[in-house]
């Protein structure tokens with residue numbers, strides 16, 4: 001007979017692990033409440049609104065949070081490929097921008113007649129009513145994809161202002177009302193800022209091999225990308241490989257859910273199973289790393305850096321003194337565009353949003369929370385960040401993961417839940433990236449964090465009596481650290497090394513630039529890598545190392561970290 005199993009109490013203090021109140025995931029979610037009916041279902045925030053009374057649905061696969069058992073953070077149903085009817089005009093403008101084949105589309109800088117004509121065409125486009133889109137979530141998502149691609153096409157083909165070369169005196173770049181008005185209507189319904197995000201380039205931008213059935217990790221993998229800027233294979237692969245990591249993440253979420261069930265019981269049998277699940281989780285994280293590393297082969301680093309990445313730049317692309325983007329048609333008196341907006345830009349024309357980054361993917365953050373990897377600033381860093389706000393000119397980069405843009409150094413705005421009042425300078429990169437995730441995913445991460453699992457305290461408690469459990473836990477963290485080390489290699493190849501070189505003649509041609517002499521081409525550029533920023537606005541060199549080191553710190557028996565970004 002199977003002995004009756006009952007839940008074990010969570011080991012009590014000193015092992016009970018509480019996330020510090022200033023941990024990014026201890027903050028309450030930000031809500032972008034829809035103001036109109038949402039017939040396909042309002043993204044649920046019920047667990048937060050229940051003030052802790054909701055059941056712990058940290059099932060890690062909850063439809064409530066738009067997390068699918070088969071696809072993880074990718075939608076479980078087919079993405080819309082093309083809007084029709086009155087929205088066809090947006091799709092046609094996008095077709096014209098992309099061109100029919102690689103090389104025939106618009107080019108950054110907008111120096112040619114082709115870009116000029118396209119922008120003129122956009123200015124004549126009508127402001128289309130979005131009411132019909134509200135009937136379907138996949139259609140709303142496609143609208144965000146199309147409108148943000150159009151916005152980035154428009155901004156980056158606007159010739160640089162000749163009136164002043166001083167960035168701080170530049171005028172914000174206008175986004176015509178025909179793009180900005182529908183974008184500002186659709187974005188809050190999805191809980192996103194009005195800028196291109198990881199959701200637009202990856203989550204809502206793929207089709208599986210058989211589009212007539214649901215995507216799945218076993219039989220129907222993501223195989224096609226719907227929208228790109230350049231039409232290049234490199235760009236498609238960049239998005240597709242990210243989608244493949246997401247679908248591999250579904251299995252990691254499943255293992256985390258099973259582990260949580262065992263944690264609840266925490267008897268001998270459960271500890272054995274937990275050990276097995278943690279080992280499997282380590283393997284799955286290694287698989288995610290392997291998929292990520294295929295970028296090295298499938299994406300051309302030069303094309304990525306010079307041709308593709310510049311399209312991603314958001315309104316904060318020029319750093320602290322960026323002029324930002326001016327969303328025309330926005331009422332000046334209520335000019336907040338998104339919960340992601342810094343209080344410093346509210347009421348101002350120039351909105352500073354960051355461009356897309358895989359740091360906006362919820363997957364690695366979910367694994368971090370589950371394994372209790374803490375990315376919140378240390379006391380020392382908080383002090384330094386506060387100091388930075390008081391003396392903004394002393395140093396631009398004070399905390400590795402603190403936004404380097406002074407105007408963004410405030411924590412995300414409070415959202416009526418009594419939180420978010422952290423001192424200025426505390427908003428870490430991850431806190432900021434939360435605001436660039438679709439609302440249900442953001443809520444999911446916040447839900448997980450406000451119901452912290454007793455995994456680490458339990459592992460520490462049983463470390464002496466159950467060394468295999470501690471080894472399995474550390475093994476999962478080791479895999480996560482390996483992922484971060486491999487990712488740093490990717491960043492080194494795709495960003496740091498490319499920043500030092502001139503683009504080759506082939507790529508210069510694709511960029512619409514004149515060829516260089518052999519001597520000029522061979523010349524290495526002087527680049528201070530501590531100054532290089534990610535598209536998410538981070539001072540990437542310090543930031544990535546810090547994320548890696550935080551992973552090591554969570555280990556019960558930390559081993560040494562290795563790779564240095566050079």
Ligand code: HEM
Pocket residue numbers: 238241242245288292295299304356357358359360361364365484487490491494495533534535536537538539540543544547548
């Ligand atoms: C060519 C490929 C890639 C490049 C150049 C790249 C670059 C970067 C950069 C520069 C950052 C710093 C944050 C920022 O954007 O400001 C970052 C962060 C991040 N990236 Fe990537 N990335 C790539 C692919 C990926 C993929 C495929 C994944 C997911 C599997 C990923 C996951 C992350 C995560 C989770 C972070 C946050 C930092 C961390 O948690 O360690 N990246 N990436």
